[in-house]
Amino acid sequence: MRWFWFFTLYSTLGCLLEIVFARLTRSRPDRKRFLILPLCPVYGLGACLCLLVAPLVQRNPGLLFLTGAVICTAVEYLTALWYERILGVAFWDYSGQRGNLWGRVCVPFSAAWGVLVLGLVYGLHPAVQALVDAIPDSFALLALPAVAADGIASGVMLRRTRDRACLRWYDRLRLS
Numbered sequence: 001m002r003w004f005w006f007f008t009l010y011s012t013l014g015c016l017l018e019i020v021f022a023r024l025t026r027s028r029p030d031r032k033r034f035l036i037l038p039l040c041p042v043y044g045l046g047a048c049l050c051l052l053v054a055p056l057v058q059r060n061p062g063l064l065f066l067t068g069a070v071i072c073t074a075v076e077y078l079t080a081l082w083y084e085r086i087l088g089v090a091f092w093d094y095s096g097q098r099g100n101l102w103g104r105v106c107v108p109f110s111a112a113w114g115v116l117v118l119g120l121v122y123g124l125h126p127a128v129q130a131l132v133d134a135i136p137d138s139f140a141l142l143a144l145p146a147v148a149a150d151g152i153a154s155g156v157m158l159r160r161t162r163d164r165a166c167l168r169w170y171d172r173l174r175l176s
Contacts, residue, residue, distance in 0.1 A: 014043020
């Protein structure tokens with residue numbers, strides 16, 4: 001269950017990072033997450049894969065940076081392919097960035113992933129491990145079906161509509 005929580009927590013932190021990035025760059029936050037839950041799975045998957053490899057390279061920060069950048073770039077590329085080919089949507093397009101590969105990945109963001117992995121491994125993850133260890137397994141048995149259901153519902157909606165706007169249900173709410 002630890003890896004479920006790592007995936008979920010890092011997906012949530014990735015979602016928050018996307019919101020902060022959108023605010024700092026004055027762009028509208030794009031809905032790259034699940035229908036209901038604030039989870040951006042590309043971050044959760046990238047973080048988990050980097051954490052699996054980190055023990056092999058964490059003694060060398062340069063190697064950890066490079067390994068993290070490569071892993072996260074590969075995850076980003078494969079996730080973009082999944083979104084495009086299976087779900088029929090594209091959530092990002094780096095075609096205007098230097099060193100991009102078919103708009104799915106680019107050198108500046110690959111470097112950013114490497115920096116984020118350094119912070120993850122050397123700073124954030126030890127605290128997250130302690131937090132995750134304190135979560136009772138019974139709670140995960142409740143959370144896992146909710147996360148899975150939201151992920152499945154999000155995927156089905158994206159595949160049917162082929163429009164990522166279907167995840168922005170909150171835009172249609174009118175509060176008086």
